[in-house]
Amino acid sequence: xxxIKNTLSPAELARYxxxxxxxxxxxxGQEKLKNAKVLVIGSGGLGSPLLLYLAAAGxxxxxxxxxxxxxxxxxxxxxxxxVDEVGKSKAQTAKKRIQALNPYINVVxxxxxxxxxxxxxxxEQYDLVADGTDNFPTRYLVNDACVLAGKTNVYASIYxxxxxxxxxxxxxxxxxxxxNYRDLFPTPxxxxxxxxxxxxxxxxxxxxxxxxxxxxxxxxxxxxVGEPLAGRLFLFDAASFSTRVLKxxxxxxxxxxxxxxxxxxxxxxxxxxxxAVKEITVQELDSLRNLKEDFQLxxxxxxxxxxxxNLGGELIPLGEVLRNTAKISKDKKVxxxxxxxxxxxxxxxxxxxLHGYTNLYNLKGxxxxxxxxxxxxxxxx
Amino acid sequence: MAQIIIPTPxxxxxxxxxxxxxxxxxxxxxxxxxxxxxxxxxxxxxxxQNNIRTFIRIYVGDDDINTLEKDATAISDSTVVxxxxxxxxxx
Numbered sequence: 001x002x003x004i005k006n007t008l009s010p011a012e013l014a015r016y017x018x019x020x021x022x023x024x025x026x027x028x029g030q031e032k033l034k035n036a037k038v039l040v041i042g043s044g045g046l047g048s049p050l051l052l053y054l055a056a057a058g059x060x061x062x063x064x065x066x067x068x069x070x071x072x073x074x075x076x077x078x079x080x081x082x083v084d085e086v087g088k089s090k091a092q093t094a095k096k097r098i099q100a101l102n103p104y105i106n107v108v109x110x111x112x113x114x115x116x117x118x119x120x121x122x123x124e125q126y127d128l129v130a131d132g133t134d135n136f137p138t139r140y141l142v143n144d145a146c147v148l149a150g151k152t153n154v155y156a157s158i159y160x161x162x163x164x165x166x167x168x169x170x171x172x173x174x175x176x177x178x179x180n181y182r183d184l185f186p187t188p189x190x191x192x193x194x195x196x197x198x199x200x201x202x203x204x205x206x207x208x209x210x211x212x213x214x215x216x217x218x219x220x221x222x223x224x225v226g227e228p229l230a231g232r233l234f235l236f237d238a239a240s241f242s243t244r245v246l247k248x249x250x251x252x253x254x255x256x257x258x259x260x261x262x263x264x265x266x267x268x269x270x271x272x273x274x275x276a277v278k279e280i281t282v283q284e285l286d287s288l289r290n291l292k293e294d295f296q297l298x299x300x301x302x303x304x305x306x307x308x309x310n311l312g313g314e315l316i317p318l319g320e321v322l323r324n325t326a327k328i329s330k331d332k333k334v335x336x337x338x339x340x341x342x343x344x345x346x347x348x349x350x351x352x353x354l355h356g357y358t359n360l361y362n363l364k365g366x367x368x369x370x371x372x373x374x375x376x377x378x379x380x381x
Numbered sequence: 382m383a384q385i386i387i388p389t390p391x392x393x394x395x396x397x398x399x400x401x402x403x404x405x406x407x408x409x410x411x412x413x414x415x416x417x418x419x420x421x422x423x424x425x426x427x428x429x430q431n432n433i434r435t436f437i438r439i440y441v442g443d444d445d446i447n448t449l450e451k452d453a454t455a456i457s458d459s460t461v462v463x464x465x466x467x468x469x470x471x472x
Contacts, residue, residue, distance in 0.1 A: 044472040074472075134472035159468040160389050185467040189436040193425055194390045197470040207471070233465070237389075240399070246443045246465065302393070319393035319421055 006034050006060065012104055016058050029223040030058060034104075036222045037061040039126040041114050041142055043094040044068070045197065045207030046132030046156050046214060048080040053215035054130075055098035055105055059222070062098065063126055065110045066091040077204040114138055116259045119145040130154045130218050132211065134196055136188040137262035143168060143181035147256045152221050155181060156214040159194065161203050161239040163210035166248060167217050170230035178230040183251040188266045192346055199339070206238055277348045280335055280361040282370045285311075288335075295333040300347045301367075305339065309367060309379045313337065321347045325355050337363035339381075383460040385415055390466050394421040403462075408439055409452035411462055426464070438465040 008031060013020065016030045038059050040050050043066040054062055068090050070081045078090075085093050095107045110122060114133070123129055123145045131142045131153055139157070146153035146169050153168040170178040194200075213234065220226045235244045288295055297313035299306060306315050316324050318338070328334060328351065336344040344362050351357040363369070371378035382402040387395050395401065401418070405411030412433070416423035428434055432452075439446045440463040446454045456462060 042471050046471040132471040134470055136467070136469045139467075139469050156471065157468045158470045162389050162468065164468060184438065185436055187435045188469075189425075189434075189467055194466060194468055197472045200390075200470070202470055202472075235465070244443065244463070246440050246463070247445060247448070249445060249448050251447075317393060322421060 005031065007031060008034060009104075012058070015104070019057070024225050025223065029225055032223045033058045033219065034060040036128070037063070037126040038128050038130060038218060038222070039063040039065065039122060040130045040132060041065045041138070042132035042134060043078075043080065043090045044074065044132065044134065045077045045158065045202065046211040047094070048078045049208050049211035050130050050132055050215050050218070051080060051094055051098050052101065053212060054218060055102045055107075057215070057219055058102065059105060059218075061106045061108065061126075063108045063110060063122070064091045064094050065112065065114050065122065066094070067111060067113045073198075077202065077207050079208065114141065116141060116262065119259060120149055123149045123151055126151065128152045128154065128218060128221060130156075130214060132156065132214070136194075136266045137268065139181065140188065140265060141259065141262045144256050144259055147177075147180050148259070150177075153180065154214055154217045154221060156210045158197065158202055158206050158210050160201055161206065161237055163206055163213075163236045163238075165210060165213050165217065165229060165234040165236075166232065167221060167228045167230040170221065170228055172230075179248045179250045180254070180256075182254045182256065184233065184248050186251065186254065191267050192342060203238055209238070210236065275349055277345050277352070277362045278360065279364045281364050282374050285335060285363060285370070286374050288333075293333075295335055296329045298328060298334060298336045298344075298347075299367075300336060300338050300344050305381070308381050309371065311337065311367060311370060318343045318347055322350060322354065325351070328357070330357060330359060332359065333361060334359055335361045335363055338366050340366040340368050342366075382458055383411060383456045383462060385411060385462045385464065388464055388466050390468065391422060391425060391464065394425065395419045406455060407452065408441065408446055408454045408456060408462060411456060412439070412452065436467050439463070440465060 019025050019030050020027050036059050040047055043064050070086050070088055070090055072086055080094050080097050091109045091111045095109050099107050119141055129146050129151050152170050155168050156165045168180040217229050221228050231248050233246045233248050299313035299315050300318045302317050336348055338344040348360045348362055371380045382404050385401040387399055401415050403411040403414040405414045426437055441454050
């Protein structure tokens with residue numbers, strides 16, 4: 001933190017009185033918050049409660065990293081934003097909102113992607129980082145940048161009904177650092193196994209719950225109040241309302257010496273580098289249907305996606321494809337589709353590799369392409 | 382019998398079941414039991430050498446098996462085995 005200590009004005013003392021009268025917190029805790037600089041990466045689901053509560057609590061400087069604009073589909077959970085703001089910059093809109101909530105704080109907008117090129121420069125300007133990003137490459141980048149810059153990384157992530165929270169790279173009293181994200185997960189899952197919120201969905205209130213816990217850990221780490229969630233992983237399942245706290249140990253094999261190519265690390269390559277599968281366009285599919293050609297159409301999405309919109313294909317969700325090969329013809333053209341073409345390509349690769357299929361075609365762009373180019377009345381999601 | 386908690390991202394391979402009961406006496410036996418019953422899970426939990434993949438953590442109670450006896454860690458009827466996957470959502 002900065003060596004120049006700002007003290008609280010009478011108006012701030014009044015504003016933060018509910019903090020200051022907590023014996024463990026006191027004026028000292030509030031002044032630590034005022035003098036702290038926190039970088040919040042992502043101002044979406046987790047970023048919304050994080051920024052609102054950190055601003056309300058009086059964290060003196062809040063940095064916001066986000067390059068995105070507000071979309072209709074964000075409003076189900078990103079409570080920083082309103083209908084009137086759709087299409088506007090998330091970072092700028094977030095700044096306006098939290099600055100109105102608390103004029104005593106300084107809000108810095110970094111309207112950019114968080115990349116290998118700017119990560120260290122950004123992180124080094126702050127005392128602590130709160131990770132509210134939404135993909136594995138950035139998760140590992142945030143972690144590694146925090147380890148290299150010697151910053152605490154208050155981590156949270158969400159998926160459907162489940163949330164995880166931990167405090168990584170926390171500085172212990174003896175100056176050593178606690179476990180980081182790579183100690184817990186040395187490598188990321190292969191692309192597609194754990195879908196993002198946009199592919200897999202998330203309960204709208206979940207980021208509110210988990211992001212608020214993340215904000216609480218940020219405040220604890222900055223003030224030294226309480227026991228931080230370092231060396232532990234908190235798990236929450238809203239569906240069953242179950243919580244667990246698991247131990248996280250340092251892994252002696254974890255070595256972070258430089259920032260790397262995180263897309264490559266997470267197995268994300270340009271399409272050309274993946275094993276190619278045969279493709280068919282939505283126009284070609286439409287033509288086959290109009291000509292009443294004999295072919296089989298397989299939909300590898302989940303039943304709840306099928307209910308939103310479908311092309312009348314046989315529903316065999318990706319996880320059940322290999323158990324249902326008896327239903328998939330080897331004698332005629334079989335067109336496989338999903339939402340965007342990724343899962344269907346995975347299904348085709350598995351069927352070709354493990355079961356010798358040679359008659360499978362991936363619907364390029366999936367049902368989204370059909371909705372965009374053939375039937376514009378079809379709902380998209 | 383010990384109980385294995387299946388995380389949401391892997392439930393598509395277990396007919397959406399969130400728990401699995403096993404007679405396995407060790408983590409290795411329990412995972413083998415699970416992946417034999419739900420064979421679509423195997424490649425997501427185990428690598429080609431039958432080792433647990435590094436993007437999955439297995440906990441017995443609240444301890445990572447890597448701090449115990451790894452997949453030789455003994456389990457009993459009252460043991461809860463958790464499969465913890467990395468998730469990245471935040472949006």
